Amino acid sequence: MIGYVMLGTNDLPRAAAFYDALFAELGAKRYMDTDRVVAWSAGPGTPGIGIGKPFDGKPATVGNGSMVALAVDSPGKVDALHRKALALGATDEGAAGPRGPGFYAGYFRDLDGNKLSAFCMG
Secondary structure: OOOEEEEEOOOHHHHHHHHHHHHHOOOOEEEEEOOOEEEEEOOOOOOEEEEEOOOOOOOOOOOOOOOEEEEOOOHHHHHHHHHHHHHOOOEEEEEEEEOOOOEEEEEEEOOOOOEEEEEEEO
């Protein structure tokens, strides 16, 4: 159902370097790279995540209550992705751990303040 998600940034090169390193942990690669937008995907037919300068020319801001959830296949990968994000300068929004029966997640904000989660089910 989801084709791609866009997150705003006010510093495209800095944000692109952050996501290049973070998404390398998931095996995702850039599929779009312009002077306004950079986007990654795990491969053809999979949803993508892009970052970009807002089209209207106004500063990018963070959506209150908005979050992008990155699905992985094990609690160990949740832990690793959360640690990697923090090492890259993200801020912790909730340590990786169980969040109820069958749900394991960690939360962080990227360099622009966008909220993301790494999670697995089971």
